[in-house]
Amino acid sequence: MYFIDPHVHMVSRTTDDYEIMARMGCTAISEPAFWAGYDRGSVDGFRDYFRQLTEFEPQRAASVGIQHYTWICINAKEAENVELSREVIAMIPEFLDKPNVLGIGEIGLNKNTPNECTIFREHLELAAKTNELILIHTPHLWDKYKGTRMIIDMIKEHSDIDPGRVLIDHVEEHTVKLALDNGFWCGMTLYPTTKCTPARASDIIEMVGTERIMPNSAGDWGPSKPTAVADFIMEMRKRGNSDATIKKVVYENPLSFFSLSKRFEFTPPEQRGE
Amino acid sequence: MTATRTSQDILEQDFLKIRCLILDLAASLDRIDRGEGADHIADHEQMKLLQGGLDLLKEDGPGRAAKVQLHFSDQYEEGWNEGED
Ligand SMILES: [Zn+2]
Numbered sequence: 164m165y166f167i168d169p170h171v172h173m174v175s176r177t178t179d180d181y182e183i184m185a186r187m188g189c190t191a192i193s194e195p196a197f198w199a200g201y202d203r204g205s206v207d208g209f210r211d212y213f214r215q216l217t218e219f220e221p222q223r224a225a226s227v228g229i230q231h232y233t234w235i236c237i238n239a240k241e242a243e244n245v246e247l248s249r250e251v252i253a254m255i256p257e258f259l260d261k262p263n264v265l266g267i268g269e270i271g272l273n274k275n276t277p278n279e280c281t282i283f284r285e286h287l288e289l290a291a292k293t294n295e296l297i298l299i300h301t302p303h304l305w306d307k308y309k310g311t312r313m314i315i316d317m318i319k320e321h322s323d324i325d326p327g328r329v330l331i332d333h334v335e336e337h338t339v340k341l342a343l344d345n346g347f348w349c350g351m352t353l354y355p356t357t358k359c360t361p362a363r364a365s366d367i368i369e370m371v372g373t374e375r376i377m378p379n380s381a382g383d384w385g386p387s388k389p390t391a392v393a394d395f396i397m398e399m400r401k402r403g404n405s406d407a408t409i410k411k412v413v414y415e416n417p418l419s420f421f422s423l424s425k426r427f428e429f430t431p432p433e434q435r436g437e
Numbered sequence: 438m439t440a441t442r443t444s445q446d447i448l449e450q451d452f453l454k455i456r457c458l459i460l461d462l463a464a465s466l467d468r469i470d471r472g473e474g475a476d477h478i479a480d481h482e483q484m485k486l487l488q489g490g491l492d493l494l495k496e497d498g499p500g501r502a503a504k505v506q507l508h509f510s511d512q513y514e515e516g517w518n519e520g521e522d
Pocket of ligand 1: 197300381
């Protein structure tokens with residue numbers, strides 16, 4: 164079955180990972196801008212990273228037949244440095260007309276601090292002004308519930324942001340309904356340790372249905388598995404779900420959400436080479 | 438969307454997996470108890486949190502997973518952003 168991984172940090176992965184994902188049926192990925200494991204020292208460090216996301220990664224993905232999309236921002240962790248964050252936000256528009264950019268992301272909160280809120284709101288300003296899609300990172304572990312509520316509160320401060328153009332990522336059992344009931348899209352992140360598993364993600368689908376929801380691997384430089392969406396497909400199959408149900412969440416939903424971006428162009432795998 | 442399997446199917450398919458999870462929990466708690474200073478650990482904040490989490494497993498379901506998640510979550514204050522500019 165073809166699938167899309169809507170959240171994976173391929174700059175941290177090898178070309179072998181791209182190839183394994185492609186062999187398992189991955190036909191497209193989207194890569195949000197994130198924390199590199201260390202704080203970057205200057206706005207030029209981010210500019211170089213955004214060039215990697217918009218120039219080099221699409222080529223590397225294409226070499227194995229995967230279509231690469233991306234999201235641009237300064238992540239919540241580095242948002243603690245407000246001055247640098249503002250320089251980065253001012254530079255983001257340089258990249259908003261690149262063909263593989265879907266919008267602003269992954270923005271959000273990490274430790275739910277005032278500085279993170281300041282920079283989150285300034286990203287929202289930019290996204291509202293440029294009518295870009297938004298991809299939201301929610302905190303992990305004990306910060307998640309409070310952080311998700313705060314994020315939704317801040318989005319609601321904006322009457323000019325349509326929740327139907329925003330995806331709230333890393334939802335779990337206690338936050339999935341907050342996202343869906345408020346009209347947002349949502350992502351479930353499958354992580355081998357400490358976070359949601361393929362079994363729990365399948366449970367969530369059984370509880371909330373298949374509308375506006377999609378799994379992702381959030382594969383990065385930490386313990387993570389870029390093939391986690393394929394694991395989810397297997398778990399759903401073992402439970403007796405139809406291929407149509409599975410395809411809806413791992414393929415059709417990401418496509419529907421990405422299609423809301425004015426730049427999104429996609430060739431279905433069946434039409435490749437035509 | 439509803440579940441694709443009956444409760445009995447799930448029980449039969451997952452019984453050994455769940456048994457293993459319970460054993461993992463039991464062995465983890467034993468490990469704490471075997472450590473030095475185990476007599477004083479019951480008052481530790483994290484120990485109380487774990488105990489509260491275990492208590493939630495005995496409640497009626499479904500909804501236990503969400504309750505456990507909330508149990509391990511920071512408090513959210515409604516209206517935290519009111520009066521800000
Ligand atoms: Zn991420």
